[in-house]
Amino acid sequence: MSADSTYTEMNPEPDAELAPEPEAGVEPEPEPEAGVEPEPEPENELDPETAARRDAALAQIRSFGDPVLRTKARPIERFDDELREEVFRMGRLMDDAIGVGLAATQVGVVHRLLVYRVQQQGELAALVNPEIEWAGRDTESMEEGCLSLPGVLVDVDRPIHVRVRAKNEYGEPILIEASGLEARVIQHEIDHLDGVLILDRTSRDQRKEAMRVLREGQQAA
Numbered sequence: 418m419s420a421d422s423t424y425t426e427m428n429p430e431p432d433a434e435l436a437p438e439p440e441a442g443v444e445p446e447p448e449p450e451a452g453v454e455p456e457p458e459p460e461n462e463l464d465p466e467t468a469a470r471r472d473a474a475l476a477q478i479r480s481f482g483d484p485v486l487r488t489k490a491r492p493i494e495r496f497d498d499e500l501r502e503e504v505f506r507m508g509r510l511m512d513d514a515i516g517v518g519l520a521a522t523q524v525g526v527v528h529r530l531l532v533y534r535v536q537q538q539g540e541l542a543a544l545v546n547p548e549i550e551w552a553g554r555d556t557e558s559m560e561e562g563c564l565s566l567p568g569v570l571v572d573v574d575r576p577i578h579v580r581v582r583a584k585n586e587y588g589e590p591i592l593i594e595a596s597g598l599e600a601r602v603i604q605h606e607i608d609h610l611d612g613v614l615i616l617d618r619t620s621r622d623q624r625k626e627a628m629r630v631l632r633e634g635q636q637a638a
Contacts, residue, residue, distance in 0.1 A: 419562030474513035496588035520609035531606035553578035
């Protein structure tokens, strides 16, 4: 999953009694209209070294049109040094590509492994043979991107809370109860392991626009 994806949390309104009084003779700045958010600051461009590393990483990730992205991955049965080395390589590739999640199928390996890191300084998480055991009824529509669909951002509706059963790279059972961004990333990557893309989970109009962006990107390449 691309780090460009949108995830915001609502902050409580500040206490009106704590707001400072305006200075004498100074007109207070008008408050923004309800429901209108301030314009975001333009994103800084990547430095040349980081951009080159990202381009090299993206070149190793399968992109839209590769049949492996539509292939259902097989369960993993061997938990050995080779698997743990694969987890390390995928984590490094995901970080270099500036992503927050990566599934094995995205690097051409058809088995059920995904890695993710939702906090920049957080520990890399690896889920082997993940299965969603429970998903809450409350859902939320948010914009998602994908390392395999460069330039594409579409709205995807997903459960806000999930419980996932899996194993780690050492074969130890783990149970994760995730909410918010973590839940979204895990669901996104499990979709990859089932051959499902965000194009399959968005509206028809957004899918058509995404296909246009992908075609233009392929023609420019």
